[in-house]
Amino acid sequence: MDVKVAYDELIQRSREWSTLASCSALLSWDEQTFMPNGGSAFRGDQLGMLAGLEHERSTDPKLEDLFQAIEGSDLIANPESPEAVNVREIRRSFTRKTKLPRALVEELARVTSTAQHEWIASRRSRDFPRFLPWLDRIVTLKRREAECVGHESGDPYDALLDEYEPGASAAALSTLFSTLRADLVPLVEAIAGASNPPDPSVLHGTFPIETQRTLGELVAASIGFDFDRGRLDTSAHPFCSGIAPGDCRITTRYRSDDFEESFFCVLHEVGHGLYEQGLPSDRFGTPMGESVSLGIHESQSRLWENLVGRGRPFWTFWFPVVKRLFRNALGSANLDTFHRAVNRVEPSLIRTQADEVTYNLHILIRFDLERALISGNLTPADLPGAWDEAYRRDLGVVAPDVADGCLQDVHWSAGLIGYFPTYTLGNVYAAQLFEAASRELGDLDTALVRGDSQPLLDWLRNRIHHHARRYRPADLITHATGSIPDATPLIQSLRSRYGAAYGLSET
Secondary structure, eight states, X not given: OOHHHHXXXXXXXXXXXHHHHHHHHHHHHHHHXXXXXXXXXXXXXXXXXXXXXXXXXXTOTHHHHHHHHHTTSGGGOSTTSHHHHHHHHHHXXXXXXXXXXXXXXXXXXXXXXXXXXXXXXXXXXXXHHHHHHHHHHHHHHHHHHHHHHOOTTSOHHHHHHHHHSTTOOHHHHHHHHHHHHHHHHHHHHHHHTOSSOOOGGGGBSOOOHHHHHHHHHHHHHHTTOOTTSEEEEEOSSOOEEEEETTEEEEEEOOBTTBSHHXXXXXXXXXXXXXXXXXXXXXXXXXXXXXXXXXXXXXXXXXXXXXXXXXXXXXXXXXXXXXXXXXXXXXXXXXXXXXXXXXXXOOOOSOGGGOOXXXXXXXXXXXXXXXXXXXXXXXXXXXXXXXXXXXXXXXXXXXXXXXXXXXXXXXXXXXXXXXXTHHHHHHHHHHHHHHHHHHHHHSOHHHHHHTTXXXXXXXXXXXXXXGGTTXXXXXXXXXXXHSSOOOSHHHHHHHHHHHHHHTTOSOO
């Protein structure tokens, strides 16, 4: 078979699979936003059928003939060329998917679709036994998936982790996380003992939801989110869905008595959205038009949410705007009080509401628990107790019930086991990227004080977004920053910013 003909057919097939996946993404977005509750059962059938079709087409044995015709040819001699990247990544996906029976793929899609609705109902009623049968089924299915995919390390968790962060391993993450815990726990303890903590009351008052929505759209557009190619809606659990070129959808949730929840959710999801909108749209349906990993994706959301959105330069510009919009709640507030409030540190129960310093401890707990679930060292029935014990040990808090405990996240109901570690990897990458951007752009703070985030966005477009999946995640960070992935910039950033905010002489 002619190499060019084989490559063109491979790309055509890849775009067909991506179109099917985009249909599933649209159905999933609708399921979390506007679908009536009565549609949940049939939505599972719809998603199951689409998953089965996509799996069948992307594991067609004829693909092996196409690979044989292309691999080893001059077309992919340059490993960084779009053609070589596409073939390498499609081959990687093909190898993984051919190990998974279609029946397992369809069952996972059906079970997780219904389980997400059961999770919402179980969390609302604080009823873990209601959700337990679904969690049990999901853990069993994910163990089966790990067995099918295989794991040379001997740790079945690696087979699941690799889907979200190619090249990562549980053993390497354990080392990284142990280092982070050793640095973070003393910092949290020092902050807890500070004599002049920020007053969070400025963030609690009456913040009309429609005004919050207006502010969210205004800030999102100002930092680069294109509303001609995206939209902002409401869901129980905020998320971003890059459905197709020109169609990126983000969500948030609102509380009329709380400023922070929606605002920082918007910044977070906009960071994801900027990455989706920055990928090469003309390469949609191929790896050279797709994000490289969830860790890199999370680095974009965390960079905008924390390193920009909690910074003094950002609020120097935006606080007067926010104060005008919410004059009744913030009329007597000043920038110093407000900025300290959005940078307070306090061990908490809810991951999505956690401050920047303690957030990674929430992830470390989930990493340990889901790894134990997959290995069989923890049964789903024992999860609530293990959860409470871990939170008492690492954060010194215990949830009053499962709604604020082990049922607070949608991830396990969606079958996303192996996903959580990418949040901490995102924080590590984000600090490293922001440090490099600040160094190379010079006076980045002055631009942010003017409300101008374009230089930073352009830097990220050039260093991260347009590369798509050309490099593995760790290699992409090395190319972007000049250094291998390293947690040191994150720890230094936290110590510097929060040490100063809390008046700590040594942290």
